[in-house]
Amino acid sequence: MVAASFSSTNAAVPPAPAQNARTISVLALGMALSLFLVISYLICITTYFIPGLPVSHAMLLVWLPGFGLLSWQSFLLGLVESFAWGWYVALIFGPIYNFFALKLL
Numbered sequence: 472m473v474a475a476s477f478s479s480t481n482a483a484v485p486p487a488p489a490q491n492a493r494t495i496s497v498l499a500l501g502m503a504l505s506l507f508l509v510i511s512y513l514i515c516i517t518t519y520f521i522p523g524l525p526v527s528h529a530m531l532l533v534w535l536p537g538f539g540l541l542s543w544q545s546f547l548l549g550l551v552e553s554f555a556w557g558w559y560v561a562l563i564f565g566p567i568y569n570f571f572a573l574k575l576l
Contacts, residue, residue, distance in 0.1 A: 497565035505557025512553040
């Protein structure tokens with residue numbers, strides 16, 4: 472007969488759920504979303520200066536309070552607000568996602 476040897480290194484122990492969970496870095500999420508929204512804002516503003524494009528900028532007025540086209544102050548305000556919206560979403564969504572990632576997995 473062959474004797475089986477069981478040691479802690481050979482045993483398959485499933486990891487705890489917290490070790491398995493994939494959480495997201497709120498800092499990385501904030502920077503990624505903010506830069507995504509800033510780049511999207513810049514593309515949207517650029518399309519305003521291309522003649523003949525049937526592009527409406529009405530949504531900028533809804534999502535960016537105080538924004539108006541064709542002034543430097545408004546342009547910079549829209550840039551700052553776009554960056555701030557990215558952080559707002561990251562600071563709300565990131566912890567909620569991490570909470571459920573740790574609890575449900």
